[in-house]
Every structure is written in C-alpha cells, then in structure tokens.
Amino acid sequence: MTIVLAAGLFALAAITQIWVAADPVIHVLVQFPLLGLSGYLLGRDRFIPGHWVGPALTLAIFFFLFWMLPRSVDEALANWQMHVVKFITLPLGTGLPLALSWKYLPPVLKGFLKAQCITMFGVLGFLYTHAPVRICNSYLVDDQIRLGYGFFYVACGLSIFWTIPVFTGRQTQVRRALQGTHLS
Amino acid sequence: MRKGLFLTMAAVLFGSAGLAWSTDGLRVFTAEGARRMEIAREQPQVPGMVLQTMSGDLEKLGNQPDKVTLIEFIYTTCPTICQSSGGEFAHLRDLLVEKDLPVRMMSVSFDPVADTLEALADYGALHEADGQYWTVARPQLPDLTEMLDFFRVTVIPDNWGGYQHNIAVLLINPEGRFSGVFNTDAYKEITEAVERASR
Numbered sequence: 614m615t616i617v618l619a620a621g622l623f624a625l626a627a628i629t630q631i632w633v634a635a636d637p638v639i640h641v642l643v644q645f646p647l648l649g650l651s652g653y654l655l656g657r658d659r660f661i662p663g664h665w666v667g668p669a670l671t672l673a674i675f676f677f678l679f680w681m682l683p684r685s686v687d688e689a690l691a692n693w694q695m696h697v698v699k700f701i702t703l704p705l706g707t708g709l710p711l712a713l714s715w716k717y718l719p720p721v722l723k724g725f726l727k728a729q730c731i732t733m734f735g736v737l738g739f740l741y742t743h744a745p746v747r748i749c750n751s752y753l754v755d756d757q758i759r760l761g762y763g764f765f766y767v768a769c770g771l772s773i774f775w776t777i778p779v780f781t782g783r784q785t786q787v788r789r790a791l792q793g794t795h796l797s
Numbered sequence: 798m799r800k801g802l803f804l805t806m807a808a809v810l811f812g813s814a815g816l817a818w819s820t821d822g823l824r825v826f827t828a829e830g831a832r833r834m835e836i837a838r839e840q841p842q843v844p845g846m847v848l849q850t851m852s853g854d855l856e857k858l859g860n861q862p863d864k865v866t867l868i869e870f871i872y873t874t875c876p877t878i879c880q881s882s883g884g885e886f887a888h889l890r891d892l893l894v895e896k897d898l899p900v901r902m903m904s905v906s907f908d909p910v911a912d913t914l915e916a917l918a919d920y921g922a923l924h925e926a927d928g929q930y931w932t933v934a935r936p937q938l939p940d941l942t943e944m945l946d947f948f949r950v951t952v953i954p955d956n957w958g959g960y961q962h963n964i965a966v967l968l969i970n971p972e973g974r975f976s977g978v979f980n981t982d983a984y985k986e987i988t989e990a991v992e993r994a995s996r
Contacts, residue, residue, distance in 0.1 A: 667805030675812030679819055687828035750828050750951040750963045 615654050622651035623704065634690055637752045637760040641686060642767065645703060652708025659713060666717045669710035676706035681737065683748045690751045731772050738764035829963050832949045833978040840976040843969055846944055848905065848934040851917035851926075856934065858944075859969040864899040865994045866969040869981065870950050872908040873920040873933075875959055882964055882981045887924045889966070890931050892984055898991050902931035907945060907952055907962070909935040948975065970994040 626647035633640035661669065679685055680703060688695045715723070740748070741761030747754055817823060825831045843859035850856055859866050869886050886904060893900050904920065906912040912920075912935050920926075921933040936944050945952065952962040966987055968977035971994065979987050 664801035664804055667801050668808035671805055671808035671812055675808075675815060678812075678816060682819060683827045684825065684831055685819065691828065747829070747961070747963065748827055750832075751953065753953060753955055753961050755956075 615658060619651040619654040619704075622647050622654065626651065627700070634751070637686070637749060637756050638763045640689075641760060642763045645680060648700065648703035649708040649711075652704030652706075653712040654708075655704070656709040656712030660716075661713050663717065666714045670714040670718070673707050673709075673711040673714065676702050680707070681733070687749045687751050727771070727775050731768050731775075734764045734768035734771065738762065738768060832963075836949075836975060836978055840970075840974040841947070843973050843975050844943065844947060846936060846940045848903070848936055849914070850903075850928065850932045850934045851914060851921050852928055852932070853914055859973045859975075861901050861969075862971055862973075864901055864971060865991050866901045866903065867987070867991070868903050868905055868948070868967040868969065870907050870945075870948070870962060870964065870967075871904045871920070871933075872906050872960060873912050873916045874908070883920065883924045885981045886931070886966070887926075889981075889984055889987060890926075892988060893991065894930065896988065896992075898988070898995060900930070900991055902926075904931070904933045905944075906933070906935040907941065907950065908960070909938055909941060968994065 626644050629639055629644045629647065633644055680699070685695070689699045718726075738761050741764060742758050743761075744757070748757055752760075820826055821831065821834055825834055845860070846858045847855050848858055867889075869882065871883065883904065886902065890902055893902075904924075904926070906917065917933040917935060921928065921931075924931075926933055944950075948967055950962055952960050955961050964981060966979045966981055966983070967975065968979070968987070968990055970976045976994065977987075977990050979990070
C-alpha cells in the first residue's frame with residue numbers, strides 16, 4: 614500500500630515536470646517535496662541496523678543541501694542528466710534515508726533539525742525576495758520573488774505544524790505520564 | 798558504535814566532497830557564477846559567426862587580432878533595463894576611450910527579427926555609438942541558437958512581450974577566445990581585464 618502511494622506521488626511529481634520550466638514555485642516547492650515524500654514513504658516502515666542511522670541521516674542532509682543550491686535548480690532545467698539525477702536523488706538520496714534514520718533519532722536532535730529547517734527556509738525566503746540579482750538564469754525576477762515568499766510560507770507553515778503538538782498532543786502525553794506516576 | 802561513527806564520518810566526507818564539487822569549492826552557488834568561472838578557466842575559441850552591423854556591413858565575430866572585443870547582448874525593444882545597461886555600456890566606452898585602449902565594442906541583438914537595421918541604428922544613435930569603436934549588430938537568424946549557446950546566454954520571455962536574460966559584458970581576447978564575463982557596471986574590473994588582455 615505504501616509502495617503504491619509512493620509510486621503515486623512519484624508519478625504526480627513526474628506530471629508537474631510540465632510546469633517546472635515556467636514556474637520555480639512548482640519546481641522547488643511542489644515537485645521537490647513530492648519526490649522527497651515518495652522516498653520518505655518507502656522508508657517509513659523499514660528498519661536499519663543502528664550503525665547505518667548516522668550515515669543515512671548525513672546522506673539525506675547533504676542531498677537536501679545540494680538541492681537547495683540555486684545552481685542545482687538551474688542545471689536541473691538546463692541538461693537532461695541533472696533531470697535524471699533529480700528524480701533519483703530526491704526520493705532515494707533524501708526522503709528514503711531521512712525516513713530510515715528519523716525514527717532512531719533522539720528527540721533533541723529531531724528538534725534541532727526541525728529548528729534548522731525552519732531557519733533555513735526563512736533565510737532562503739529573505740535571499741530570494743531581496744537578492745539584487747537574478748539567482749536563477751532560467752526564471753524571471755518576479756518568479757524569483759514569488760519563490761522567496763513561498764519559502765517564507767513554508768517556514769511559517771512548518772513552525773506552526775511542528776509547534777502545535779507541543780501545546781496539544783505531547784503535553785497530553787506528558788500529563789498522562791505524570792498522572793501515571795502519581796497513581797502508582 | 799565504532800562502526801556507526803566510522804560510517805558516518807565516511808558519509809560526511811562523501812557529502813562534503815559532493816557539495817565542494819557542486820559549488821566549485823564553495824565559491825559558486827548559482828548557474829551564472831558557474832558560467833563565469835568556467836569561461837575564465839576554459840577560454841573557448843569563438844566560432845566564426847558573421848554579424849551584420851547597424852550600417853549593414855558584415856563582420857566576423859571576434860576577428861580583431863589587434864584588440865579586445867567586448868560584447869553585450871541586447872534587444873532594442875526593451876523598455877527598461879536594457880536602456881540602462883546601454884547607458885552603462887556607453888559609460889564604459891567613455892572610460893576605455895579615456896585610457897586610450899584599443900577595443901571593439903558591440904551590442905548584439907538576440908532578437909534579429911524584430912531588430913531591423915533601422916532599429917539597431919536608432920539604438921546606436923540613442924547611446925552615441927559611433928559604429929567604429931562601438932557598433933550595434935545582429936546575428937544571422939540560423940546562427941542565433943548556436944551563438945546564445947556558445948556565450949551561455951539564457952533568454953526567457955517575460956509576461957509583457959519582452960525578455961529577461963543574464964545580461965553581462967562578455968570579453969573576447971585578441972586571440973579570439975571568449976575569456977571573461979562581467980557585470981555591466983563592473984567598470985574597474987572590465988578595464989583591468991581589457992588592459993591585461995591587450996598586453
């Protein structure tokens with residue numbers, strides 16, 4: 614079932630290929646996440662030996678950073694080899710190893726990575742809205758700014774999405790745990 | 798534990814090497830930066846394309862054995878930024894003439910269909926291009942794609958009937974090699990590069 618869903622997301626990402634040349638928002642904020650998510654689903658219910666957790670996470674972070682470089686985004690449009698690289702490394706180099714390692718990570722490291730992620734999108738948002746030059750040769754300046762706002766929205770969305778459990782779910786768990794200690 | 802640490806270190810090395818490779822040692826983050834660095838390093842020979850100047854003469858591109866050629870890609874129907882970069886090119890001309898540097902400057906249209914000889918001449922007159930030191934020219938239509946590919950000029954239509962492109966001043970040295978890409982207002986950098994290449 615998960616595999617079907619992953620394949621579905623991958624297919625959806627392949628369909629968005631029609632619009633990626635014209636719109637950086639579709640490219641970076643729709644297609645990239647779809648590809649990453651399809652890989653993530655593949656790894657969600659799989660388990661790896663402990664000594665592979667570190668390397669898997671490292672790999673995921675580096676591929677993530679690579680695809681955040683404006684140069685990579687441009688080159689994925691300019692030559693077909695990078696197209697292929699994109700469709701392989703975003704699911705299998707980023708999503709999959711992230712899913713494989715995530716469930717083993719200590720909560721502090723998870724929190725740290727989430728905070729880093731939000732900050733990075735904030736910085737990217739600032740960069741793309743304020744850059745005095747065109748960052749990607751393949752996209753118009755207006756679209757570059759639109760992508761910048763997109764990054765801002767993602768940063769806001771993620772911070773809300775990741776903070777809500779602090780006020781609801783998690784706290785309930787903690788309360789339950791505390792009540793448990795009182796009762797016993 | 799040991800094994801995990803070792804594998805993680807290996808992954809860090811692999812990842813760092815990959816990032817260093819994809820940014821040319823953390824120096825280049827955009828495709829335009831990569832273009833400039835590659836051209837400075839490889840200095841490709843300019844293919845013998847023929848341009849038509851605003852006076853109607855045909856001229857082989859970069860065929861100036863005694864001087865540097867500076868090129869700026871333009872389109873004359875551009876309302877805003879090309880006019881200002883045309884102004885910058887004119888300012889550059891003044892600086893180079895003042896230093897008595899032998900240079901051939903060319904504004905080359907990437908829209909040879911819309912840019913008739915008359916349009917090129919109007920553009921030249923607007924910026925006081927004399928046709929000798931600085932001329933305005935257009936490629937022959939069949940050469941256009943090859944020319945833009947060679948100089949790595951990316952032209953994309955904007956939503957207002959015009960274009961956006963990675964505008965820059967391109968340098969062809971006296972040996973006919975494409976060896977430099979500069980911001981249009983990087984006067985000092987361009988002048989120095991011209992001096993170096995002319996020697």
